[in-house]
Amino acid sequence: MAKSATPQIKGESVQSLYRLYSSEKLLTNRRYQRKLVWTIDEKRSFIDSIQKGFPIPIILLAEVGDPGNPKYEIIDGMQRLNAIMSFIEQEYSMDDKFFDLNTIAETKDKLDSGELAQGVDALERARCVDFAGYQVPISIYSEREAQHIDEVFRRLNANGKHLSKQELRQAGATGAFANVVRKLSANIRGDSSIGDVLSLNKMKNISLTNKDLPYGINVDNVFWISNKILTKEDLRNSKDEEIIADIVAWIISDKAQRSSSDVLDGYYGFTDNLDASQAVDRHINKIGHNKQHTSMLRSIPRNYRQIQ
Numbered sequence: 001m002a003k004s005a006t007p008q009i010k011g012e013s014v015q016s017l018y019r020l021y022s023s024e025k026l027l028t029n030r031r032y033q034r035k036l037v038w039t040i041d042e043k044r045s046f047i048d049s050i051q052k053g054f055p056i057p058i059i060l061l062a063e064v065g066d067p068g069n070p071k072y073e074i075i076d077g078m079q080r081l082n083a084i085m086s087f088i089e090q091e092y093s094m095d096d097k098f099f100d101l102n103t104i105a106e107t108k109d110k111l112d113s114g115e116l117a118q119g120v121d122a123l124e125r126a127r128c129v130d131f132a133g134y135q136v137p138i139s140i141y142s143e144r145e146a147q148h149i150d151e152v153f154r155r156l157n158a159n160g161k162h163l164s165k166q167e168l169r170q171a172g173a174t175g176a177f178a179n180v181v182r183k184l185s186a187n188i189r190g191d192s193s194i195g196d197v198l199s200l201n202k203m204k205n206i207s208l209t210n211k212d213l214p215y216g217i218n219v220d221n222v223f224w225i226s227n228k229i230l231t232k233e234d235l236r237n238s239k240d241e242e243i244i245a246d247i248v249a250w251i252i253s254d255k256a257q258r259s260s261s262d263v264l265d266g267y268y269g270f271t272d273n274l275d276a277s278q279a280v281d282r283h284i285n286k287i288g289h290n291k292q293h294t295s296m297l298r299s300i301p302r303n304y305r306q307i308q
Contacts, residue, residue: 011135024199
């Protein structure tokens, strides 16, 4: 990897990050990024750390797009950045008080235009000023090759502490099998998007939520939950994608085999023997990705019952 890819580490104020967010320059890539899964309590705990001036983990961004007008793909820190932005935009309170929108220019403009409405009982201005000025540690990775960004994400999470095994399998996987599983899973959950890359601002619109919010997807209405197939924690850990991966392999394989972690690893090319991965990719490519996706989507309920 080129020396120019060496990350630059610096502090960036919450206000500066919100400016990037408002201009839709903070991007997520659903090819490898996990879903927005933090609960309100997890978000509050993180914001409390910032308010108390405690150190927080480094957020890793990849500079992409036009060098003269760069955007930043979030490699590590999507949940943290969302916690910050959603707190500022009045989605939840701290100690029953909301961020004062008059504190920074961008939120004041949105308040004046009616884009944002101030929550009842604003936090003291001094606390909001301190919060907006907090220096978030940022590491900017200048590598623009998609495959290298994918690999960085995979290695960051390789110890398995942050991602479930299935999320690690899917992270950065670009083969036909992985793409079909990812798109089928999103369609069934209801959180599909037109493209893989979208701004952090738009992620909340396709997020699963337990709360009665005016955006997002009610998790209770998701197929897996409404039919009592999986728990909400299972869905959070992408167990639905494991089921879809099993079904896809079951449908396209000449010889069905019982699901196991090792079998799934093989389909995703996680083993030294790539025969299984190459075989399923060849089959999908032979039929055609879109046709395979459509036919499988119709057959999911029937095939799910068959493999139980």
